[in-house]
Amino acid sequence: MGKTAYKKLKGSQCLRQRLILSTLASSPLLIEDIRAEDTWPGLRPHEVSLLRLLEKVCDDCVVEINETGTKLRYKPGTVMGGKNIVHDCGVSRSIGYFLEPLILVALFGKKPLSIRLKGITNDSKDPSVDTFRSTTLPMLKRFGVPSEGLDLKIESRGAPPHGGGEVILTVPTVEKLMAVNWLDEGMVKRIRGITFSARVSSQFENTMIHAARGIFNRLLPDVHIFTDHKAGPQAGKSPGYGISLVAETTSGCFISVDTAVSYAQGEVGEIEDEEKKELTPPESVGEQIASFLLEEIEQGGVVDSTHQGLLFLLCALSEPDVSKIRVGKLSAYGIETLRSIIDFLSVKFDIKPDPSTGTVILRGMGCGYKNLSRKAS
Known part of the structure; x- marks a missing residue:
């Protein structure tokens, strides 16, 4: 066995996209200086929970975290999917934080995924489970994801701080994603x-x-x-x-x-919610x-600002054809996602503002990502 070559990155930003792309690109990851200067250094509980979730849906996935939590080694495994999986997301972030990475990874699994997630279903930080059901899932269908087997059932609600909500997510597998020409936001x-x-x-x-x-x-x-x-x-x-x-x-x-x-x-260590008493x-x-x-x-895009990152990831992973999409003002999360996509997939988008509408048009060639495990099964 040769020595593992790790992609070296620093800091805590875009951890979700980095983990998604590292898993799909089979690119081992070494992240250092994770909140090293903070009063509470290292990974947050929800980030550790996301890593544990990836371990549950992947085979041979290796996660090593140092004692202070400021250094993470992540060696991705094979995405397996499977059914009757249960994961407690904890209460430091809502289930919405986990759904986006989980859906993207599960699409390229060996088997369809059926998982019960426990925690907070609705809060003011992350997209709610209702938004995923009404907006995110229909968006996936544009990229050729079949509606059969794509579902999110809300069994019980959970509000912060103690949660107690439960949802069941089912995701089918796809061989590849289609490129899209999605410029008309309509009325x-x-x-x-x-x-x-x-x-x-x-x-x-x-x-x-x-x-x-x-x-x-x-x-x-x-x-x-x-x-x-x-x-x-x-x-x-x-x-x-x-x-x-x-x-x-x-x-x-x-x-x-x-x-x-x-x-x-x-x-x-956060005082941001003091005024919400x-x-x-x-x-x-x-x-x-x-x-x-x-x-x-x-803003005039084909998706809202919270869905920009997911839209860019889907376009970057699609078949080797040009996707054209229109979004409103680029969100900070969207911009970080575009940077991560260049890092891991070497996919660059051509970004042009459309002054007549105040929107931004992105064109990019998908990397042609294929679900190899699905073909072999």
Whole structure:
């Protein structure tokens, strides 16, 4: 056996994309100086949990973390998939943090994946499980992912700080992803949404819906927001409420936003949540989220800003053909993803602003990534 050649990187940024790309490109990774200067140095609990999750869905995956957590060696294995897998995501980040890397890796597994994830389903940091169900999964179908076997079931809700939510994710395998020519964002034709409440009055949901509709109904008539009030074991361990909205356009794009309100505590060493001791009233939540959705629509991309990173990864991994996509203003996460894609896949996108619409058009040739394990099975 020869010596393993590790790709050397520094710092804690873009850990998710680095792990996804390292796994798919079979490129061992050595990351040093992970928050080395911080008061609490090293990997955070959710990052360690993501590594443990990758160990569960991959075979021969080797993870080595030093005592302080500031140095990580990651040797990717073969993505196996499989069913009846259970993973507790913990409560330092929501399930949404884990879904994006998990879906991307699972598409190229040996077998379809069926996994039960436990933790926080809705918070104000990561995309909610509702957004994944309404927006992320339909987006995958554009790249040739079959809708059969692609599903996310929400069994119970979990709000911060104690979670208690459960979802079941199933992902089919694909041999390759198709390139896309996706430039027409279309006009908004309908707005759909869902509110949830757990361990609080269901009246909160009606108030949020009323406030959001008050803004949308001035603009278009087709607005339906459903309610999902959970009680008992399905309500998780902490009180909370929230709303997830999706604008569907005439060209089949889905633009989404979501938020949740709960008595969450910040992470150890974080004071960012101090000002949230007073919970935002449901009326303000409804108005704010409706305004956020209008801002996302105004940006004019085929996806919202939270989905940019995933969109770029899907295009970079697609068949060796040119993909053309239109996005609004590039998000910080999107830019970091583009850098990671160059690092691992040597795929570069040609980026051109479109001054007439204020959008950005990206063109890039996919790296032609193939699921070799699926063919052999």
